Amino acid sequence: MPDDGLRYGLYLPPFGPFGDPAGLVDLAVRAEAAGWDGLFLWDHVVTTALPIVDSWSVLAAITQATSRITIGPMVTPLPRRRPWVVARQASTVSRLSGGRLVLGVGLGSDESGDFSRFGEPAAVAERAVLLDEGIGLVKAMWSGAPGRHRGRYDVELAAAPPEPHPIPIWCGSSVPSASGARRAAGCDGIFPNPEDHVLTPDEVATAVAAVHAAGRPAGSPLDVAVRGNASPAWNEPIDVDLAGLVEAGMTWWLESLIHFDPLELSLAVVDAGPPR
Numbered sequence: 001m002p003d004d005g006l007r008y009g010l011y012l013p014p015f016g017p018f019g020d021p022a023g024l025v026d027l028a029v030r031a032e033a034a035g036w037d038g039l040f041l042w043d044h045v046v047t048t049a050l051p052i053v054d055s056w057s058v059l060a061a062i063t064q065a066t067s068r069i070t071i072g073p074m075v076t077p078l079p080r081r082r083p084w085v086v087a088r089q090a091s092t093v094s095r096l097s098g099g100r101l102v103l104g105v106g107l108g109s110d111e112s113g114d115f116s117r118f119g120e121p122a123a124v125a126e127r128a129v130l131l132d133e134g135i136g137l138v139k140a141m142w143s144g145a146p147g148r149h150r151g152r153y154d155v156e157l158a159a160a161p162p163e164p165h166p167i168p169i170w171c172g173s174s175v176p177s178a179s180g181a182r183r184a185a186g187c188d189g190i191f192p193n194p195e196d197h198v199l200t201p202d203e204v205a206t207a208v209a210a211v212h213a214a215g216r217p218a219g220s221p222l223d224v225a226v227r228g229n230a231s232p233a234w235n236e237p238i239d240v241d242l243a244g245l246v247e248a249g250m251t252w253w254l255e256s257l258i259h260f261d262p263l264e265l266s267l268a269v270v271d272a273g274p275p276r
Contacts, residue, residue, distance in 0.1 A: 006246050008274030009038030009254045011074060011227045014058060016259030017266070019051035021058050027270060028062040032069045034273040040074035040104065040254060045114045049259045056089045063097035070100050074191060074225075074254070075172035077108025078134035079127035080120045084155065086134070087141035090167055099165030102223075103138070104191060106172035107131055128179060135169065135187070142167060170223060181210035189223030189251075198228035201244035208249040227254040233272035234265075242275070 010031055012018055018027070028039050039062070041055040055073045062071055071093070076086060086103075094101040107127045108114060115122040121130065133151050140147060144162035149155045170189035173180040184190040192199060192207050199207075208224060216222060230240045230253065242253060255275070257266040 006242070006250065007037040007070075007252050008035075008276070009040055009070065009225075009252055010036055010257060010270065011040050011042075011254035012257035012266070013042040013044070013047075013049075013259050014055050015042075015044065015047045015052035016049035017261075017263035018257070018259060019049075019053055021053045021061065024053065024058045025061050025065050027267070028069065028071070029065050030267070030270050032066045034271050036069060036255075036270070036274055038070035038072075038102075038252065038254075040072050040102075043073045043076040044112060045080075046117060047112050056093065059093050059101075060096055063093060063100070066097075068100075070102055071097060072102035072170075073104050074102075074170070075104035075106035075108075077114070077127075078105050078138075079130035080108055080115055080118075081134075083134035083137040083153065084141060087138040090138070091142065091163055094163065094165050094167050101165075102168045102170055102189070104170045104172055105131065105135060105138075105187075106191075109174075132183065135171075135183070138169070168223065170225060178210070178214070181207070181214040184211045184222075185214040185216040188221075189225060191225040191227075193227060198240060199226050199245070201241055201248040204245055204248035204250055222249070223251045224249045225252040225254055226250050227256045229256055230275040231255055231269045231272055232275065233269040238275070 018024055031039050043055045059071050090103050110116050110122045121127060129152055133153055137149060137155060140157055142163040144160040146159040147157050168188035170191050171184040171187050172191035172193055174193055174195055226245055228240050230238050
């Protein structure tokens with residue numbers, strides 16, 4: 001398996017068998033002990049696979065039980081949240097963790113009714129506008145610079161101390177797109193996450209090229225996260241070209257734990273450590 005600076009994280013939903021907050025904290029502790037580099041939680045409000053917990057609350061608890069692993073929501077849907085609240089939540093978790101937070105953001109999904117059940121804007125075009133404005137507002141709040149934003153949001157910011165730790169922003173999307181590439185060009189990483197397959201090296205290379213073509217300076221660091229299953233603990237044939245993905249630009253492999261798998265199996269994957 002490749003080494004080449006590749007980092008390995010776990011990617012999982014905070015519901016179903018993972019819907020116990022204390023259990024998620026324990027899972028994070030086990031992940032750190034097993035040598036994983038990160039743990040990233042989905043962010044949902046409702047689901048058919050109950051129970052469900054709030055990702056941000058659990059991430060704050062995880063900061064106090066771990067000391068090394070990178071953590072973050074992957075992804076938090078800014079269009080159904082108030083960006084200034086997310087900025088404060090991220091700031092708090094970042095400081096609690098000593099700078100170990102990555103903020104994953106995206107349009108969000110209405111598959112389980114996270115938007116429509118609560119009267120939130122469900123149309124993709126409308127969510128895209130809110131996402132773009134939201135990213136700008138989060139960055140502005142972290143900078144501490146005073147200013148006024150007028151758009152879908154009308155916000156006035158007073159001067160404040162800047163964040164003590166840099167907080168990378170990764171842009172997630174279900175399919176690579178021109179708007180997604182443009183958005184990611186102004187951030188620190190990308191998480192292309194198609195619904196029906198694991199990204200191929202060619203798809204990763206295409207996504208990276210699109211981000212640079214959209215304005216990301218040549219040579220500027222760009223994290224590229226890919227999710228899938230590569231752990232031998234699954235006891236299934238491994239059909240993932242990790243070396244090819246690294247060559248194409250992948251910097252993070254996210255081992256995907258799913259709520260419909262038995263918890264014991266998922267914990268065995270955690271305890272087995274990264275598939276290096």
